[in-house]
Amino acid sequence: MTDGQAIHVLLEEADRRLRRALPAAVGVEATPDAVAEALAWAWEHRERVATFANPHGYLYRMAVNAGRRRRREPDLPPVDTVRLPEVEPGLPAALASLSPMQRQVVWLVHACDWTYGETAEALDITASAVGTHLTRGMTRLRTSIIGDEDHG
């Protein structure tokens, strides 16, 4: 694979991962343009990006910065209860009630299957902090959705 092909593969993968990862941070509406800006930057600096150990994490941070200029709070759509009957209708509101860091950690780790290392790189925190925010966030999600009486 040539270097040119490699960067295309990388950016296509980044496109796919960021479109899934960003909504929890910047909202559905802001995600496409935020991803576009991040990928454009990555293309213009492709030689440097090719050397990154975790380019997706770096591009995530870049896209989040770009997306936040457009919106202060993420707009997560309501659950399609017809297609997803197993998903709690209160999940979007519960996610919105999390702190931004908790929401991003929960989303990246559980919704997007990012590893702790990738999530730590994306959010510029330690892997240990990822674990802490993840547990707090999940606890708050459960509490928010089902209440204290059903805990555990």
Place this chain on the structure above:
Amino acid sequence: MADLERQLRRYADQVEGAVGSAPSGPRRPLRRAAWFAGAAAIVVVVAIGAVLALSGDAADVETEPSATTTPAVDPAPSSTTTTSVAAPMFATPDAAIGAGPLSVRERALVVRTSAGVLVWGGSEGGVGRVDGAVYDLASGEWSAMAASPLPATVSQPLAAPVGDDGWLITRLVTTGPADGDPSWSAAATYDAASDEWSAVPDAPFAIADLVAAPELDAVFAIGRDEVVRFDVGASEWESTGPFDEWEFIEQDVIPVDPAVDPAVVWTGRELVAVAGAIDGTFPVQTWTPDDGWVTRGTIETGVSQVALDAEVVDGEVWVVGYDMTVHAFDPQSGAVRELSSLPILFQEGSPEISALADGRVVVARWPGVAVWTGDGWEVEPMRWQQAGTIAPGVDGQPAVWSYSLDDTGATNSLSVVALPRPGRLAEVLVGPIAITLGPDESIGRLELLPPEREFGERGIWLRIDHALTTELSCSFFHGGDAGSATLPVVTVGDQELEYACGWAGVDPFVDRMRTVFDPEAVAAVQSVVGLYFDQAEATLRNQGLVAVVEFRVVPFGDPRVGLVIEQHPAAFAEVPVGSEVVVVVGEAADPEE
């Protein structure tokens, strides 16, 4: 409520579909000029929007990626497909599956097969067992295994995978308890798919460990001073030749305990063997079919070790010693480097190091589990009393499968424990005590304060940032003793609680805990300069901060002896609750100096 993690993934599928057609591939965006012009606006937003100003946000996007999370050795794979990357090791719930059809026993062989879990052998009351059963994960049912040709000895069986779904299983046979009494290992293969055993020739020596080498269609059997290759296809044992040099620690007990024998791994190209040594110098030897045994280097610890384990990690061989030192050997260059040691928390049993499928490196040693972070180890308490096999759990998540006896020794249970669990032990700040938290993840933020009465080596701080639960499980050890207890926590809120955590035969000790329900809090460090250390420590503790002491020699007779001379960070600095504050305490110089 259905599994929350699965709900998040399903919801994310919906959200991803709603994002719409973001441009695929690179293009020059229309708003790129606006992006750079808006850099100043980003700074303003970060400054005034406290909720949005995340601690790690890179307002300056031109800076290099943060180095804080770039590990020296990064076992985490660079995922190219989100669907193939397993979620971190937290999806598999703990499960007690039950004893199945087997009678009570201990030290049974437990291996994870393609369809379930195989439990075979073990012993009860000095009587070896020769039966086994397989637990099918799909059906949740046990089925008895066919009769085995292996003998009913009391030693714990060893196993190595062969073929598609087969196992080479060996069991030590001894003719007497005295040193020098002949011993060897009986061997057989078991095909999990057909439930058939096949007898194979006995191994000519006492096997301490089995190492599978699928590239050679072989299994290497590790003995006290030799390594023998079992050719799977030919069903024959063949010596690989003697090691160049070994020095073994003498032992009085037979049968052979794997903990005192060399650690051997197969890298895919060669065997790497690290032997125990009396003077703390470990020869590292490699074996290849062409070159045989060659001494490639040494690991120096200066400590006699009786237990080693090794694992292949990113082409290196990581070796864990009984003293919890960790070294990495590069078979290509022969170089040896020392990694961060594991916390002294671990004191019992033999270490077991495993490289998990998702790239993480785990060391298990009761009562804890440590995960390599890239530049150190994060500790997790272990909640099983008898280590089983680290293997994929349900849904492929790494887990420990254990067929263990309960506290009374009356019943067995096959259990799977996810490995490890996050948030159960956020931070062990000082000392040998680990606190495990209850099964409910809604666990409060706790600070374990120094005890009201002395009990040996204490002074443990532990901070766990969770909501408070009604039950707290305590596991601990002190010196060579260990124990556990379940502690009721009946109140929540910002108050001090008393609880007792002790073990049979010893008066339970009482500790104080304070719950703090402000995990996002920031503290303005109080000035502790001029205070005695215990006063400074108490002052900082009341703020939710941790005092770390350093000593500085001052002239004999200096009034600053015993007092805090400096503190870092300085007074009034705002730091997250839970941060460390270094206090420099004056220490008297020798009057004769």
